[in-house]
Amino acid sequence: MPTKKEFEEYIRGLNPIDDLMFRKMAEHKAFCEEILRVILEDDKLIVTENIPQCEIKNLQGRSIIMDAKCVTGDGRHINIEVQKADNDNHLKRVRYNGSILTTNITETGTKFEFVPDVCIIFISAFDMFKKGLPLYHVKKIVLETGQIVKDGLSEIYANALIDNGSKFSKLMKVFTENDTYNTDEFPVTSEIKAGFKKDEGGVMKMDETLQKWMRESEEIGEKRGEKRGAKNEKFKIAGDLKKRGFKNELIAEITGLSEKVVTAL
Numbered sequence: 715m716p717t718k719k720e721f722e723e724y725i726r727g728l729n730p731i732d733d734l735m736f737r738k739m740a741e742h743k744a745f746c747e748e749i750l751r752v753i754l755e756d757d758k759l760i761v762t763e764n765i766p767q768c769e770i771k772n773l774q775g776r777s778i779i780m781d782a783k784c785v786t787g788d789g790r791h792i793n794i795e796v797q798k799a800d801n802d803n804h805l806k807r808v809r810y811n812g813s814i815l816t817t818n819i820t821e822t823g824t825k826f827e828f829v830p831d832v833c834i835i836f837i838s839a840f841d842m843f844k845k846g847l848p849l850y851h852v853k854k855i856v857l858e859t860g861q862i863v864k865d866g867l868s869e870i871y872a873n874a875l876i877d878n879g880s881k882f883s884k885l886m887k888v889f890t891e892n893d894t895y896n897t898d899e900f901p902v903t904s905e906i907k908a909g910f911k912k913d914e915g916g917v918m919k920m921d922e923t924l925q926k927w928m929r930e931s932e933e934i935g936e937k938r939g940e941k942r943g944a945k946n947e948k949f950k951i952a953g954d955l956k957k958r959g960f961k962n963e964l965i966a967e968i969t970g971l972s973e974k975v976v977t978a979l
Contacts, residue, residue: 724964726911730889730903731839731874733781736796739906740766740782748902750784750792752885753835753849753872760787768793770818778814790831791819798839799956805842808834812867831866839890841875848876848883952976 728735739745747761761784768783782794793811797804812834820829836842843850850871854863874886887894888903895904948969955965956979966973 724961727892727961728911729892730907731796731798731837733796733798735907735910736781737766738910739903740764740794742902742906744902745906746782746784746794748900749794749885750786750835752882752900753870761785762787770814772814772817778811780811780815783815790833791815792833792835794835794837796837800838800840801956804836804838808836808869808871812869816867829866831868833868833870835870835872837872837874837889839874841873842871846876848873848878848880848886949979953979 725734730736730739741764743761743764746764747759750761751757751759763783763785765783766781768780769777770780771777780793781796784792784794786792793815795808795811812832815834816829816832819832841847852869852871854865854867855861856863872882872886874890877883877886881899884896885900885903888896888900888907895908897904948971952965952969952971952975955968956962956976960968962973962976965971965976969976
């Protein structure tokens with residue numbers, strides 16, 4: 715197992731694009747508000763509610779955990795997701811999240827006219843559509859007429875890979891670059907990031923979250939291991955940690971798997 719010092723070094727190398735740091739930063743309403751104002755280009759946007767790691771279940775009991783669920787002053791429900799690895803069908807993930815969120819925030823008997831608007835914002839370290847843009851706004855259209863269908867669901871795919879010099883691209887530098895801060899344009903994001911990376915108290919808070927994840931993974935591993943065997947369970951734990959943004963070398967130390975195997979997962 716990694717030592718406390720190794721954990722602290724790992725934590726200080728994290729940034730808001732990493733799930734662990736984003737989870738902690740999203741506890742601050744002002745942080746959610748600042749990044750939404752940039753992405754949605756609305757300097758007057760107000761966040762009235764923010765819930766990091768919001769767990770929602772469907773009728774069959776399958777749960778999803780939203781990185782940050784926000785409600786704006788005008789009644790929109792926004793799910794912000796961050797993702798470093800291009801290792802899944804994220805388009806279907808966004809579609810699924812949107813449907814589950816809509817179902818869970820709509821009261822029984824609500825007329826469809828009053829179903830709340832939902833927006834899914836997917837922030838990634840890769841260019842989802844590979845067209846060289848930092849932001850993609852996805853809407854439904856009628857193919858025959860080009861008419862935009864306004865059904866209350868909007869999807870925005872944002873990425874930190876493409877830098878076009880925009881305000882959003884500047885924000886993504888703070889999200890992804892280890893020692894980059896921009897207190898003039900993004901004072902809240904910069905201050906909270908610095909607090910977690912530089913202050914002892916911030917490092918300790920993230921270390922506690924990291925340890926909690928470790929315990930959760932081990933408990934899940936023990937339960938599954940009874941049925942599947944120890945080796946298979948190491949793969950499951952490694953896969954879970956990869957999804958949460960852990961680096962391959964740390965996963966290898968935690969699970970005992972080789973770095974080559976972890977990379978190949």
